[in-house]
Amino acid sequence: MNTTTRRGRPRKGDARLSREAILTAALEVVDADGAAAVSMRTVGQRLGVDAKSLYHHIDGKEALLDAVAGHVLAGIGLPDLTGQPEEDLRAIAQSFRQATRAHPQAAALVLTRQLPSIAALAPVEAVLSVLRKAGASPEEAVHLLRSLLAVVVGSLLREAGAGPAFGVTDEAGIAHRRAELEQTGLPAVVECAPYLARCDHEAEFSFAVDLAVAATMQRLVTPRR
């Protein structure tokens, strides 16, 4: 037992702490117990280390969460581009979804923070490059990028359970929700209740992305007036 409770600088090989190790530990906490369970103490505990020690590597809790979000986003695996703009845009969007699905509890974190700007510009580059090759001006490419990003973020936020949703996924809850909707008396809501009550996130994501990509291509063919 060399390190039950030691003070002072650890021996050379002992490096228990590093920015990387902290990020990994924090992500483990998030995956296991949700983002709310992250505290300097819980993360420190997982590393067998005092909470304050983390401050030597990270600026504070906010910075830690930002870094975790960046870490997750960095794990995005961009697809090989085919040269078919529609297909490529869809594929990039899907890979974005995969990155958040790999850590469902961290999804809200990624979608909800202003990322340390420059981190994770790779997907941005990919989208812009596809749009430019498809004939968009630089200005238009940026507008379209932001529109696509809004669709992706909005959809994934709902999937992460952190955004306005009007449906559920588990069979048990659907009937209940549907009954609720039907007794609102709002005509269109009642009419659509069977579909409003249920929400298949994968299908909805694909639908929204397809719609956005189709609109994008349309706009590139018939330039803005």
Place this chain on the structure above:
Amino acid sequence: MNTTTRRGRPRKGDARLSREAILTAALEVVDADGAAAVSMRTVGQRLGVDAKSLYHHIDGKEALLDAVAGHVLAGIGLPDLTGQPEEDLRAIAQSFRQATRAHPQAAALVLTRQLPSIAALAPVEAVLSVLRKAGASPEEAVHLLRSLLAVVVGSLLREAGAGPAFGVTDEAGIAHRRAELEQTGLPAVVECAPYLARCDHEAEFSFAVDLAVAATMQRLVTPRR
């Protein structure tokens, strides 16, 4: 001074507390100092009341924040519908934006919470009704509703400073951000840097909504295969 520190039930006219009063006070805190500044104590303080007293009217902090979000969303002023689907959908989206802009600090709250479901179904009814009248099936209307909602939420989240953004609004920061972008070496990013560095939220919101609405109408004219 009858009530510097009084115990027991207050006199009749004294009703300092009520669900409504608490929500208003909480919203004032949010507007003044941001959502992070909301605590049972700060809200209580603003009402000249002990923190615990709030628990007689509200279930806890989470419920309080949910209620505040619902309160803001309830303040949405839906437009008079014209019968022109495109125009009406755009108008509803804009009124959604106005509701969040009335309380910028609360925007993230509204966009980020699962609202107590049934509250604020009025906008949903409005959108579904427009889509149905424009010829969508109930199922398709729901898909389109969710797509539009994703665009709106994603865009407003960025505007609220709580989502991935790659641009800033203040003239001072733009040049700096642009320089950062230009030295990434990513070709498309460099090419688009002037537009990527700047972000006019109103223009971006309108662009994204227009795009989504156009795609929606397109889909309704040429039904899905």
Place this chain on the structure above:
DNA sequence: GCAATTTAATCCACAGTGTGGGTTAACCGC
């Protein structure tokens, strides 16, 4: 008009949070 009940506030207490400051011991350059 008086007693019993309900209600809405108070205070005390607790475990848990982020973080500032001071202490201690191992490493590194001289």
Place this chain on the structure above:
DNA sequence: GCGGTTAACCCACACTGTGGATTAAATTGC
């Protein structure tokens, strides 16, 4: 070998949400 830097430690503080017991006014029932 020796001073300085570094990276860990512990103590401490001002907060947070919330459970439980207390207290006094309002309301209700006879």
